Amino acid sequence: MSKSINVALIGNPNTGKTSVFNQLTGLKQKVGNYPGITVEKKEGICKLPRGVKAHILDLPGTYSLNTTSLDESVVVELLLNRNDKDFPDVVVVISDVENLKRNLLLFTQIKDLRIPAILVINMADRMRRKGITLDLALLEKKLDTRIALVSTRKNTGIEKIKELIADYKNLSNKPNVDTTVIDPEYFEKLKKTFPNEDLYKLWLVITQDVNFMPIEKKTIPDTASFSTKSKSELKRLQQKETILRYQFINGILKEAYKVDLQAARGFRATLDKILTHKVFGYLIFFFILLTIFQAIYDWSSYPMDFIDEQFAAASEWVKDTLPPGVFTNLIAEGILAGIGGIVIFIPQIAFLFLFIALLEESGYMSRVVFLMDRVMRPFGLSGKSVVPLISGTACAIPAVMATRNIENWKERLITILVTPFTTCSARLPVYLIIIALVIPEGRFFGLSYQALTLMLLYIIGFMAALFSAMILHRVLEIRSRTFFVIEMPNYKLPLLKNVAYTVIEKTKSFVYGAGKIILAISIVLWFLGSNGYSDRFAQAENLVKQRISENGFTTYNREDIAEKFESYRTELQTGPALSEAQLNDSLTLKMESLEFRAQRQEIASFKLENSYIGNIGKAIEPLVKPLGYDWKIGIAVLTSFAAREVFVGTLATIYSVGNDEEETIKNRMAAEVRDESDKPLFNLASGISLLLFYAFAMQCMSTLAVVKRETNSWKWPLAQLAIMSTFAYLIALIAYQILK
Amino acid sequence: MNLQSVLVYLTLLVALVYLVNKFLLPKKYRIGRKGTSSGCGQDDCGCS
Numbered sequence: 001m002s003k004s005i006n007v008a009l010i011g012n013p014n015t016g017k018t019s020v021f022n023q024l025t026g027l028k029q030k031v032g033n034y035p036g037i038t039v040e041k042k043e044g045i046c047k048l049p050r051g052v053k054a055h056i057l058d059l060p061g062t063y064s065l066n067t068t069s070l071d072e073s074v075v076v077e078l079l080l081n082r083n084d085k086d087f088p089d090v091v092v093v094i095s096d097v098e099n100l101k102r103n104l105l106l107f108t109q110i111k112d113l114r115i116p117a118i119l120v121i122n123m124a125d126r127m128r129r130k131g132i133t134l135d136l137a138l139l140e141k142k143l144d145t146r147i148a149l150v151s152t153r154k155n156t157g158i159e160k161i162k163e164l165i166a167d168y169k170n171l172s173n174k175p176n177v178d179t180t181v182i183d184p185e186y187f188e189k190l191k192k193t194f195p196n197e198d199l200y201k202l203w204l205v206i207t208q209d210v211n212f213m214p215i216e217k218k219t220i221p222d223t224a225s226f227s228t229k230s231k232s233e234l235k236r237l238q239q240k241e242t243i244l245r246y247q248f249i250n251g252i253l254k255e256a257y258k259v260d261l262q263a264a265r266g267f268r269a270t271l272d273k274i275l276t277h278k279v280f281g282y283l284i285f286f287f288i289l290l291t292i293f294q295a296i297y298d299w300s301s302y303p304m305d306f307i308d309e310q311f312a313a314a315s316e317w318v319k320d321t322l323p324p325g326v327f328t329n330l331i332a333e334g335i336l337a338g339i340g341g342i343v344i345f346i347p348q349i350a351f352l353f354l355f356i357a358l359l360e361e362s363g364y365m366s367r368v369v370f371l372m373d374r375v376m377r378p379f380g381l382s383g384k385s386v387v388p389l390i391s392g393t394a395c396a397i398p399a400v401m402a403t404r405n406i407e408n409w410k411e412r413l414i415t416i417l418v419t420p421f422t423t424c425s426a427r428l429p430v431y432l433i434i435i436a437l438v439i440p441e442g443r444f445f446g447l448s449y450q451a452l453t454l455m456l457l458y459i460i461g462f463m464a465a466l467f468s469a470m471i472l473h474r475v476l477e478i479r480s481r482t483f484f485v486i487e488m489p490n491y492k493l494p495l496l497k498n499v500a501y502t503v504i505e506k507t508k509s510f511v512y513g514a515g516k517i518i519l520a521i522s523i524v525l526w527f528l529g530s531n532g533y534s535d536r537f538a539q540a541e542n543l544v545k546q547r548i549s550e551n552g553f554t555t556y557n558r559e560d561i562a563e564k565f566e567s568y569r570t571e572l573q574t575g576p577a578l579s580e581a582q583l584n585d586s587l588t589l590k591m592e593s594l595e596f597r598a599q600r601q602e603i604a605s606f607k608l609e610n611s612y613i614g615n616i617g618k619a620i621e622p623l624v625k626p627l628g629y630d631w632k633i634g635i636a637v638l639t640s641f642a643a644r645e646v647f648v649g650t651l652a653t654i655y656s657v658g659n660d661e662e663e664t665i666k667n668r669m670a671a672e673v674r675d676e677s678d679k680p681l682f683n684l685a686s687g688i689s690l691l692l693f694y695a696f697a698m699q700c701m702s703t704l705a706v707v708k709r710e711t712n713s714w715k716w717p718l719a720q721l722a723i724m725s726t727f728a729y730l731i732a733l734i735a736y737q738i739l740k
Numbered sequence: 741m742n743l744q745s746v747l748v749y750l751t752l753l754v755a756l757v758y759l760v761n762k763f764l765l766p767k768k769y770r771i772g773r774k775g776t777s778s779g780c781g782q783d784d785c786g787c788s
């Protein structure tokens with residue numbers, strides 16, 4: 001063991017340290033594309049030429065020796081401690097040929113610690129495509145080191161690394177940059193006080209906690225002749241050091257590193273600057289979101305209307321064609337209504353996924369992650385939480401699973417817990433139908449009120465997620481380390497195939513995953529709605545006829561009949577001239593048909609009220625009444641705890657039971673009136689209350705199951721269910737009581 | 741009981757069995773595809 005050489009692999013995140021490590025040691029381990037996947041210590045043995053052995057250590061990704069995180073301080077602590085058993089005889093600095101400039105900063109710092117260092121320039125396979133050429137000899141000379149040009153992907157250059165490691169004794173340990181020039185006076189004093197110490201090492205010890213406070217703090221005590229500077233002064237000096245290093249690196253690269261500047265690279269840089277700009281970046285992101293929501297509204301209305309009509313027609317056709325009976329009713333009113341309730345939202349869901357896929361495919365999503373990191377930090381989330389939160393607009397389940405690439409456990413847990421607040425596609429059907437009912441159709445600067453409301457609901461969802469994250473960040477006492485690096489993939493035109501695949505896959509998973517549940521629940525609900533145990537249910541027809549002959553129709557029906565009758569009369573009078581008798585005949589016939597229809601509707605609604613489902617709904621009505629709902633919405637809300645999208649199907653079934661008019665779901669909902677006042681049930685107050693309830697409540701069995709799986713305990717999903725739903729109830733209550 | 745009623749009860753039974761199987765039974769008692777979350781689309785959406 002004493003004969004083996006201690007080698008440390010150090011480099012910026014995602015330069016391929018782990019890949020090189022695997023190639024050298026042959027130990028199999030996971031090489032992921034997630035930035036900074038290396039957070040623990042990985043060791044291995046490598047056989048070198050001439051029978052020498054090397055002990056290889058794969059260290060966490062580091063941008064520089066000026067620590068900003070615990071992971072980086074792991075590296076610095078090792079390099080500053082010559083007594084550590086892992087202290088490297090030689091450091092292999094892994095760099096990525098595309099980001100050589102940034103990578104060399106770290107290299108020069110290690111070099112200045114007088115630790116023998118080899119430079120590995122990885123990803124050589126990319127050079128041709130990027131038009132990069134290197135003058136290796138010149139680089140070796142200027143950096144005063146040996147270089148291996150490597151591609152772990154193409155498996156080239158590994159032998160060269162082994163050779164150089166075996167030969168490490170011949171490496172120069174002269175520093176690259178003279179750091180003392182940033183403040184000669186200060187360094188002079190430092191040297192006098194600690195004559196036996198390496199100056200750059202001292203400097204690193206002093207500045208170690210400027211940006212980051214490690215757990216064990218090393219300090220240099222002030223003495224009579226030497227007192228250290230204030231943090232801000234040190235920080236300024238550190239910046240000066242960085243500038244100095246970049247000047248040195250730029251000077252070298254200008255000669256040794258050539259890029260055939262394709263238009264694309266310059267274009268990319270400019271685009272990055274704009275898209276991640278402190279002001280424009282957010283404006284653009286906001287504008288893109290706005291456009292998406294507007295498009296979802298405008299474009300999908302045509303296919304949706306079409307689907308709506310088709311299902312109404314199909315239901316009619318079934319009734320006309322099949323022999324009459326309860327099973328025919330089940331098909332027409334239960335099954336078709338249930339399927340229709342799913343299919344009608346395919347256009348919108350497909351459009352939403354289309355846009356998400358386009359953003360991801362084009363590379364823009366990574367810029368959003370970068371941009372949002374600034375915003376997310378204060379809430380205890382990382383920029384990487386944006387991906388789950390945005391995916392959460394599709395479905396919370398894949399979103400919760402997408403948190404797996406957040407390394408910090410606390411941030412990950414918080415992201416998992418708050419993701420269900422984001423507006424998932426299952427809420428979309430509920431939102432859309434209620435918005436269509438209660439929000440007026442006007443436009444505001446070309447944007448419809450309805451689209452704006454939808455957008456607002458998405459924002460509310462995000463806000464709820466953010467603020468609960470902030471609270472959780474304070475409340476949860478979990479210690480864990482931070483690590484955040486974003487990779488910026490190149491911009492590319494989205495591959496149509498990938499986009500199409502995502503859209504189809506996600507839509508399918510909505511239709512089959514949620515659809516089956518919705519359909520099954522629709523069938524059960526239809527049954528509960530068209531059967532009852534009470535006498536009143538069995539006697540419904542007689543009871544209602546008796547009531548009508550005694551008290552007349554309900555106010556709503558009376559007005560409805562009068563209105564329809566009047567418009568029919570006007571129609572007749574403006575049409576071709578009729579004799580008095582003809583006119584009267586037509587009017588009488590019309591009146592009879594209108595009254596017959598109203599009677600049937602009242603029977604249907606009476607039956608429903610006394611069915612099983614009516615009984616259940618009535619039982620929970622006291623609970624939902626303060627929110628502005630009647631027992632019918634109460635049932636829909638209750639069944640939504642299985643899955644939110646059941647809501648519309650439930651209402652469709654509830655309303656169309658025993659109603660053979662080919663009315664669409666929406667019109668039927670709009671026609672609902674309150675029992676006590678005959679005012680429309682869906683007004684602004686109850687609509688907003690319902691929207692808010694769905695925005696906040698945890699109504700998805702499947703998400704709870706996934707959260708259980710990801711957190712490995714029932715504690716978190718149950719807390720989620722209880723807290724979110726209680727909160728939803730309170731907010732909906734407040735909203736209704738204020739607005740009504 | 742006529743044929744239509746029989747069919748209605750059958751359909752109802754299928755729906756109930758599906759729901760109970762999906763949500764109420766512990767995983768090991770489930771009928772059909774065990775363990776894996778197949779039939780749920782690629783990303784498990786809508787599955788437990």
Ligand SMILES: Nc1nc2c(ncn2[C@@H]2O[C@H](COP(=O)(O)OP(=O)(O)O)[C@@H](O)[C@H]2O)c(=O)[nH]1
Nearest residue numbers: 013014015016017018019032033123151152153
């Ligand atoms: N094109 C190319 N990609 C590479 C090469 N080496 C590593 N990668 C990729 O770069 C990413 C990061 O590699 P990894 O070894 O995890 O880097 P680490 O974070 O420094 O440990 C992975 O997606 C690798 O597949 C290479 O030589 N060429």
Ligand SMILES: [Mg+2]
Nearest residue numbers: 017018037038
């Ligand atoms: Mg790694």
